[in-house]
Every structure is written in structure tokens, then in C-alpha cells.
Amino acid sequence: MEKRTDNTFPSFDDLAAKAQWVRNQVLNMATFANSGHVSTAFSQTEVLVALYYGKLLNYNSKEPKWDGRDRFILSKGQGGIGLYPILADVGYFPKTELDSFAGRGNILGVHAEWNIPGIEIITGSLGHGLPMAVGMAQAAKNDGKNHLVFCMLGDAELYEGSNWEAAIMASHLELDNLICIIDRNGQGVMGFTDKINGPNDGPRLNPLDEKFKAFGFDTYVINGHDFSEIFNTFSKVRNRTVKKPMMVIANTEKGHGSDLIANQRMWHYRVPKGEELNQVRDQILAQMACTGKDSGQGTFTLGKKE
Amino acid sequence: MKTTGTPKFIRGMRDTYFDSLFPFFQKDKNLIMVSADNGAPSLDQFVQTLPGQFFNVGIAEASAVGMAAGLAFEGKKSFAYAIAPFISSRVYEQVKLDVCAMNLPVTLLGVGAGYAYDIMGPSHHTTEDISIMRALPHLEVYSPADPVCSSALAQLSVEAKGPQYIRFDRAGIGELYTQATVNDFRAGLSLLKQGKDISILSTGVMVHQALAAAEELEKKGISAAVIDLYRIKPLNVELLLSYCTETKAMVTVEEHLLAGGVGGLIAETFSDEGISMPLLRLGQNDQFVFDYGGREVIWEKTGLDTVSLTQTITNWTENKFAPVRRNNLR
Numbered sequence: 001m002e003k004r005t006d007n008t009f010p011s012f013d014d015l016a017a018k019a020q021w022v023r024n025q026v027l028n029m030a031t032f033a034n035s036g037h038v039s040t041a042f043s044q045t046e047v048l049v050a051l052y053y054g055k056l057l058n059y060n061s062k063e064p065k066w067d068g069r070d071r072f073i074l075s076k077g078q079g080g081i082g083l084y085p086i087l088a089d090v091g092y093f094p095k096t097e098l099d100s101f102a103g104r105g106n107i108l109g110v111h112a113e114w115n116i117p118g119i120e121i122i123t124g125s126l127g128h129g130l131p132m133a134v135g136m137a138q139a140a141k142n143d144g145k146n147h148l149v150f151c152m153l154g155d156a157e158l159y160e161g162s163n164w165e166a167a168i169m170a171s172h173l174e175l176d177n178l179i180c181i182i183d184r185n186g187q188g189v190m191g192f193t194d195k196i197n198g199p200n201d202g203p204r205l206n207p208l209d210e211k212f213k214a215f216g217f218d219t220y221v222i223n224g225h226d227f228s229e230i231f232n233t234f235s236k237v238r239n240r241t242v243k244k245p246m247m248v249i250a251n252t253e254k255g256h257g258s259d260l261i262a263n264q265r266m267w268h269y270r271v272p273k274g275e276e277l278n279q280v281r282d283q284i285l286a287q288m289a290c291t292g293k294d295s296g297q298g299t300f301t302l303g304k305k306e
Numbered sequence: 307m308k309t310t311g312t313p314k315f316i317r318g319m320r321d322t323y324f325d326s327l328f329p330f331f332q333k334d335k336n337l338i339m340v341s342a343d344n345g346a347p348s349l350d351q352f353v354q355t356l357p358g359q360f361f362n363v364g365i366a367e368a369s370a371v372g373m374a375a376g377l378a379f380e381g382k383k384s385f386a387y388a389i390a391p392f393i394s395s396r397v398y399e400q401v402k403l404d405v406c407a408m409n410l411p412v413t414l415l416g417v418g419a420g421y422a423y424d425i426m427g428p429s430h431h432t433t434e435d436i437s438i439m440r441a442l443p444h445l446e447v448y449s450p451a452d453p454v455c456s457s458a459l460a461q462l463s464v465e466a467k468g469p470q471y472i473r474f475d476r477a478g479i480g481e482l483y484t485q486a487t488v489n490d491f492r493a494g495l496s497l498l499k500q501g502k503d504i505s506i507l508s509t510g511v512m513v514h515q516a517l518a519a520a521e522e523l524e525k526k527g528i529s530a531a532v533i534d535l536y537r538i539k540p541l542n543v544e545l546l547l548s549y550c551t552e553t554k555a556m557v558t559v560e561e562h563l564l565a566g567g568v569g570g571l572i573a574e575t576f577s578d579e580g581i582s583m584p585l586l587r588l589g590q591n592d593q594f595v596f597d598y599g600g601r602e603v604i605w606e607k608t609g610l611d612t613v614s615l616t617q618t619i620t621n622w623t624e625n626k627f628a629p630v631r632r633n634n635l636r
Contacts, residue, residue, distance in 0.1 A: 142338075142358050143380075168369075
């Protein structure tokens with residue numbers, strides 16, 4: 001796909017800068033709370049930025065429960081810390097909430113909760129998003145509504161069997177309004193899903209695309225950090241003709257954006273501190289500056305290129 | 307070959323519930339049934355005549371509860387139906403998070419309360435559901451003792467704004483109520499038999515056992531009131547106390563583990579309300595059951611048969627309600 005040149009979308013450079021802004025916010029929030037899943041928030045960032053800033057997802061931040069909205073289910077609820085900066089930035093709630101993440105009186109929890117504006121359902125325990133998304137997608141079918149139901153899962157979340165129960169049902173019901181995304185960062189809590197180097201690794205998920213094809217999904221595999229591939233795939237979601245749920249396996253790096261964290265073990269819920277923190281932040285800020293665009297404060301306006 | 311006549315099919319409490327529910331489904335497309343591959347003769351009318359209102363997810367209870375919750379999230383009133391242990395303990399986290407924590411209008415229907423699936427072993431016994439389900443905020447817990455009560459519960463399900471769990475017995479349980487209306491079952495419990503000495507409170511099939519024991523106790527000169535607790539949560543404390551404080555002591559009888567069951571509920575309530583009435587909790591001690599031969603065999607081993615119940619309650623009464631020491635209780 002050609003790089004977008006029209007003026008109704010932020011450029012890929014803008015989006016890349018926004019992604020680094022999100023990562024920097026995640027670092028600040030995790031540091032404040034001394035908690036939060038930094039590495040998993042870093043792997044999902046580009047996909048979320050594309051969905052929320054790239055007009056791929058229909059929503060109205062001033063009316064979070066607008067009936068025509070696409071439902072976005074963050075089934076990997078530990079990724080909440082990486083979605084909150086985006087929700088605040090697009091207007092669901094004041095950015096000041098980010099400053100006291102998970103603190104006294106704050107509305108944001110470590111895991112995504114339904115009472116946070118812009119979050120649909122409670123997640124945090126894995127394997128709950130997809131079964132509920134199936135019910136939501138079927139309800140839309142029953143009512144003749146055209147919105148889509150997006151469900152983002154972690155790849156290691158797929159070890160929970162309820163996902164496969166729901167996958168069978170989604171396919172059986174021909175839920176073509178269900179768009180699943182797997183943040184395929186290749187890591188769980190202890191080890192790697194498919195790079196087997198000891199008992200902490202596995203069990204193997206590959207061949208993951210073949211599994212979902214066999215389960216009846218319209219399956220795509222993309223680079224989840226490449227905006228071109230992300231837009232190329234998600235721009236199709238509203239005009240598919242195949243009567244199947246869609247599955248986008250977004251290959252990502254856990255901890256993407258930081259050489260210290262990326263693809264390393266034991267960063268699942270570890271918060272970088274001291275020199276580590278400086279190292280991670282410096283690299284993110286440097287990458288943000290490299291884009292030559294956004295100052296890192298999220299200043300571009302959605303839908304209007306500066 | 308010797309043949310028997312056509313077996314008489316006794317409408318079960320599950321079937322009277324579904325029969326009462328069906329007209330509501332016909333009138334409102336927003337009522338949706340999700341089954342985990344569990345059928346019933348009375349459910350066939352839903353399957354055959356209501357497209358888009360009945361889904362069979364297969365033997366997949368997590369999927370059933372999740373889907374029902376997703377439907378309810380979108381404004382539907384949904385029902386998730388399975389065998390009782392599989393819609394309670396097997397999917398406890400789905401019930402807790404998908405349904406109760408978001409206070410969604412999902413009614414969980416479990417058939418086979420207690421030892422209803424007697425010879426099928428602990429996999430199919432449901433003797434911990436009262437304690438675990440009543441622990442969940444927002445969840446209403448019903449345990450009907452007869453088909454008349456369960457029939458009335460259908461309307462209460464349709465009216466419910468939040469989650470419910472209904473534990474049904476299997477077919478063949480006789481009727482306790484006659485000419486009752488839905489409004490008769492809004493109170494949560496009812497006094498089936500008056501008594502002066504003690505109150506026996508029970509739920510589900512054990513209400514029948516309590517009535518039988520009360521009859522035997524009368525012969526021994528003990529006047530026992532019998533209370534049917536068909537709604538376990540929320541408990542109608544005021545009505546309960548108005549009944550039981552007329553007597554000197556309380557016995558609870560349940561086909562359920564004693565930990566956190568109906569007896570535990572009453573102990574909590576007495577403590578909270580400052581009631582110092584003697585309380586005897588009868589039910590299953592801290593063990594699983596692997597005994598075959600039928601429900602009555604299990605009752606005999608558990609002390610829930612009429613003879614044992616009568617004897618235990620008589621002894622307790624004659625001993626002036628002295629504490630009963632039991633092995634393997636905790």
C-alpha cells in the first residue's frame with residue numbers, strides 16, 4: 001500500500017510519533033504506580049494507534065456508549081495501560097487521569113475495567129473477551145446493525161481454552177462482523193511461545209495462522225509495527241464479502257521500542273527503574289524526535305494533517 | 307418378552323419453567339436462550355419456532371456464559387442453560403466477571419441440583435453451588451422445590467434487571483403448591499407447615515424430606531414448622547425471622563455441603579441479627595460421594611433420609627438442643 005498523501009489522515013510519521021508518545025506515557029504511568037505491564041503495552045501500540053487515530057475504528061469519545069460505535073474489546077486486559085493514553089488523548093477522559101494511574105481516586109486500573117470511559121468490558125483474566133465478543137456480534141446480527149466488534153487478544157492468552165470454544169462458535173455463526181486481532185509478541189509471562197529453549201518456553205502456538213484458518217477464520221498475518229501493513233489490512237474490514245470472522249495476527253515484539261526490554265525474558269510485569277528507566281525513556285524520546293513531527297505531546301488533530 | 311406400560315412422564319420443574327417462559331419469548335425477540343448442548347422436551351418449541359432466539363454452543367459452558375453475557379451487554383435478556391455443576395462451578399469465573407461484575411441480565415439455568423444425578427458421581431453432583439453462587443454480588447439465587455414454583459420463576463426471570471441463577475431438580479418431583487400465582491413467589495420463602503416447637507428450613511427437593519420428617523416428628527410429640535426457602539439470595543430476613551422466632555430452635559436441611567450452604571446462611575443471619583436460637587445444620591459433611599444405587603442410598607449415607615432426619619432432630623430436641631458433635635464436618 002502506498003503511503004497516504006491525502007490530508008484527511010495523519011501521516012505515518014505522525015502516527016509513529018504518536019506511538020512513541022503512548023510508550024512514553026506508559027513509562028510515566030508504570031513508574032508512578034510502580035505497576036503495570038510495560039512490555040505488552042509496547043507490543044500492541046502501533047495497531048491501537050492506527051485503529052484510534054487512523055479512522056479505522058468508529059467511535060465517539062464524547063458519547064462513549066453511542067450505539068453506532070464499533071465495540072473494541074481489549075481481551076488482553078493487562079494492555080490497558082497502553083490504551084488509556086490513547087483514550088485520554090482522543091477525548092474519552094482528561095489526560096490528567098494518566099498522571100495518577102491506579103492511584104487513590106483515579107479512574108484507571110491496571111487491568112481494563114468496564115467503568116472506564118472507552119472500555120467496554122472487564123478484562124484482566126484472560127479468555128473472556130472473545131466469548132463475549134461473539135455474543136455482541138450476534139446481537140448486532142439479530143438487530144441488523146452494521147457496527148463491527150473488534151477483539152484484541154494476546155497470543156499467550158490463546159492458551160485459555162475458552163478462546164477456542166468461542167472461535168468454533170464465531171465461525172459456525174458466520175460472524176463476519178467480528179474482527180479479531182492477536183498481538184503476536186511471542187511471549188507469555190515466563191517464556192517464549194515458540195522459541196523453545198527450556199521448560200519455561202511453549203507450549204508451541206505455531207502454526208497459528210493455520211490453526212485459525214482451520215477454525216474458519218478469514219486470516220491475515222501482518223507486521224504489527226508497520227503502519228503500511230496495518231492500514232492495508234484493516235482498511236478491508238468493512239467491505240469483506242466472505243462470511244467468516246476475520247483474524248489478524250499482528251506479529252509484534254514484546255517491549256518494542258526499547259532494546260533493553262524487547263524480546264527479553266522476565267519483563268512481563270516488571271517496571272524499569274533507575275538507569276533502566278532512563279535507558280528505555282531516552283530511546284523512546286529519541287525515536288520520537290527522529291520522526292521530525294510531533295513533539296510528543298499528542299498535538300496533532302485527528303483527521304486533519306497539520 | 308415382558309414389557310412395561312408406557313412410562314408416565316412427570317413434568318419436571320425445568321419443563322414447567324420453560325413452558326411458562328415460552329410465551330414471553332414469542333412476544334419479545336430480545337429474549338435469547340443459549341444452551342451448552344443441553345435439551346429438554348419443553349425446550350424443543352424454542353428450537354423449532356424461534357430463529358435467532360436459541361443458540362446451541364455445544365458442550366462449551368465458558369462459551370455459553372460468555373456469549374450470553376455479550377448478548378446481555380447489547381441489551382438482550384439472555385439465558386444460559388446447562389447441567390447445574392457445569393453452569394456454576396465449571397464456569398464460576400465467567401459468571402463472576404462476565405455476568406455479575408457487570409450486573410448483566412443473564413439468567414443461569416442449571417438442572418440437576420444436589421444429588422439429582424445420583425448415580426452419575428461427583429462430576430454431576432451439585433453440592434457446592436449454593437455457597438459459591440451466593441457469594442457473588444448482584445446474583446439472585448433461586449432453588450425451587452416444585453414445578454409450580456419454578457413455573458412462576460419464569461416471569462421473575464423475564465422481569466429481572468440483573469443476573470440470576472436457578473437450580474432445578476430433575477423431573478419427577480411432586481407439587482407442593484396449588485393455585486399459586488407469580489406474586490406468591492416474590493417473598494423468597496414460604497411457611498408450608500405451622501409448628502410450635504422447632505422450625506425446619508429447607509430448599510429444593512429437601513423441602514419434601516423436611517415435610518415428611520415433620521410429619522414423623524408430630525407422632526413423637528414434636529411440633530415442627532416447615533419453611534421452603536426457594537430464594538436463597540437475597541434472603542428475606544424479616545419474613546424468615548417472623549416465622550422462625552415463633553419456635554424455640556431452627557433446623558436446616560439441605561442436599562448440599564454444609565460449608566456455606568443454607569445452614570451457613572442462617573448461621574450468618576442469626577449472628578448478624580443477634581438471634582441466639584439454637585441451630586442444627588443438616589446436610590453433606592465435608593466429603594464427595596461415590597455411592598451408587600440411587601438418591602435414597604446417598605440420603606441414607608448422608609443422614610438425609612426421613613428416618614435419619616426424624617431421629618437426629620428428635621435426639622437434638624430431647625437433648626435440649628445441645629450442640630451436636632460430628633466427624634468430618636470441617
